[in-house]
Amino acid sequence: MIPMAPLWAAETADDVRPVTATFGGRLHLDFADFDNDSRGTPNKDDTEVRRAWLDMSGRFFVVDYKLEADFSGDRVEAKDVYVSRDFSGGKLTVGQFKQYFSLDDRxxxxxxxxxxxxxxxxxxxxxxxxxxxxxxxxxxxxxxxSAYSLESIDAWQVKGRAAGGRVTWAPGATAGDVLHLGLSLAHERYDNPGGNGVPGLKIRPRPAGHLSDNSRLTLVDFSAGRDTDVNKWSMEYAQVRGPISWQGEFSGASFDDGLQRGKVLAGYGMLSWFVTGESRAYDSKTGRFARVKNIQHKAGAFELALRYDQMRGDQHLIGQPDLRDGRTEAWTLGGNWYMRPNLRFMLNLIDSRNRDQLAGATVDHTRAVTGRLQFDF
Incomplete structure (x- = not known):
C-alpha cells in the first residue's frame, strides 16, 4: 500500500485535524478449462477479469473512511463505502461493509x-x-x-433487515503458531423474495469455480413472494504449525416463509503446506488470515493446498415430504507461487459432483483447471 500522506492539516499544533488518503487496488485475471460430462449444459472454457478493484482510505477530520469499487463487470460495483470512529473499547462503522460471517469469507x-x-x-x-x-x-x-439492511448500494431491490455477529479466540497466537476458534451467527428477514420485482432467494453454489454457472444445483428456492426468515451460523477452526496449516468450518442455514421450510448444511476441510518453509500469516486483531510476507527465497514461495467441500439442501411444504433434496461436493488441489508478497500465480484442479438425493442420481460431474494471475497494491 502507498503510505498515508496528509492532504490538509491545520497550521497550529493545537488544532491539527488532518485529512489523509491512501490509494490501493487489486487485479485478478482468471481462466478456466472444463471437462464436462454429458449431463446438462456444458460449461464453456473462458477467461475473465475476476476483480479490478480500486480503493481510497484515510482520515477525514475525526473519522476514518474507505471507498472501494470493482470495475471488472459491465458496471461499477461498490464494495466498502463507510466511515468509522475508534472509541476506547472498539470501533463503530457506518455505511456499506462486508458483514462478519465465517473465517473463509472474512x-x-x-x-x-x-x-x-x-x-x-x-x-x-x-x-x-x-x-x-x-x-x-x-x-x-x-x-x-452489526445491524444491517439486506440492501446494498448496487442491489437496492432486495428488501429486508438483519442482525449478526462473530466472535473469535486465538490464544497466544504468534507467527507460525496459531490456534483459531470462531463462531458466526446471523438472522435475516427477507421481504417478498421473488414477488413485485424483488429477486428470489436461492442457494445455488458454483461447484467448479466462478465460471461454472451451468453446473449450478438449486439446493433451496424461496421465491414465491412470501416474507422469509433465515437463520445462519458457522463454526470455525484453524491451526498453523510452521509451514503446515489446516482449517475447517461447519455452516448452516434454516429458511421459513410460513408455508415452506428448508435447510442447508455445508462443511469443508483444507490442508496447506508451504514447500519453501513460510507460514500462513494471521491477524489477531481481526481473527482472519492475512498477507504472506516472510518469503525466504529469491524465486518466491510455493504453497500446496487440498480442500474437500460439500453442501446439502432440502426443502418441503410444512408437514409434507421433501420437494427437493440435493448435494454438491468438490475436491480442489491448489498450487500457489508467491513471486512477491503482492504478486502470485494460482492454479486449481477441481473435481465436482452434484447429486439429486430424491432421484438417487448424479446429475452433474465436472472437472476443471482454473488459474489466476493476481496483483495488489
Missing amino acids: TGSNYGSFLERGNAGTTLAPLYRLGASWQAARNDMTWAA
Missing part, C-alpha cells in the same frame, strides 16, 4: 489458498450490506456485531 480474496471460497462462503455469507457495526479485539479475542 479472509480477503488476496490471501486465500484457493481461487474461490467454499460453498458456504460464496452462498451464505451476507457479503457487503448497508448497516452499522461495533467491533473490538482484546485478550486474544475479537468480536463484532
Whole structure:
C-alpha cells in the first residue's frame, strides 16, 4: 500500500485535524478449462477479469473512511463505502461493509489458498450490506456485531433487515503458531423474495469455480413472494504449525416463509503446506488470515493446498415430504507461487459432483483447471 500522506492539516499544533488518503487496488485475471460430462449444459472454457478493484482510505477530520469499487463487470460495483470512529473499547462503522460471517469469507480474496471460497462462503455469507457495526479485539479475542439492511448500494431491490455477529479466540497466537476458534451467527428477514420485482432467494453454489454457472444445483428456492426468515451460523477452526496449516468450518442455514421450510448444511476441510518453509500469516486483531510476507527465497514461495467441500439442501411444504433434496461436493488441489508478497500465480484442479438425493442420481460431474494471475497494491 502507498503510505498515508496528509492532504490538509491545520497550521497550529493545537488544532491539527488532518485529512489523509491512501490509494490501493487489486487485479485478478482468471481462466478456466472444463471437462464436462454429458449431463446438462456444458460449461464453456473462458477467461475473465475476476476483480479490478480500486480503493481510497484515510482520515477525514475525526473519522476514518474507505471507498472501494470493482470495475471488472459491465458496471461499477461498490464494495466498502463507510466511515468509522475508534472509541476506547472498539470501533463503530457506518455505511456499506462486508458483514462478519465465517473465517473463509472474512479472509480477503488476496490471501486465500484457493481461487474461490467454499460453498458456504460464496452462498451464505451476507457479503457487503448497508448497516452499522461495533467491533473490538482484546485478550486474544475479537468480536463484532452489526445491524444491517439486506440492501446494498448496487442491489437496492432486495428488501429486508438483519442482525449478526462473530466472535473469535486465538490464544497466544504468534507467527507460525496459531490456534483459531470462531463462531458466526446471523438472522435475516427477507421481504417478498421473488414477488413485485424483488429477486428470489436461492442457494445455488458454483461447484467448479466462478465460471461454472451451468453446473449450478438449486439446493433451496424461496421465491414465491412470501416474507422469509433465515437463520445462519458457522463454526470455525484453524491451526498453523510452521509451514503446515489446516482449517475447517461447519455452516448452516434454516429458511421459513410460513408455508415452506428448508435447510442447508455445508462443511469443508483444507490442508496447506508451504514447500519453501513460510507460514500462513494471521491477524489477531481481526481473527482472519492475512498477507504472506516472510518469503525466504529469491524465486518466491510455493504453497500446496487440498480442500474437500460439500453442501446439502432440502426443502418441503410444512408437514409434507421433501420437494427437493440435493448435494454438491468438490475436491480442489491448489498450487500457489508467491513471486512477491503482492504478486502470485494460482492454479486449481477441481473435481465436482452434484447429486439429486430424491432421484438417487448424479446429475452433474465436472472437472476443471482454473488459474489466476493476481496483483495488489
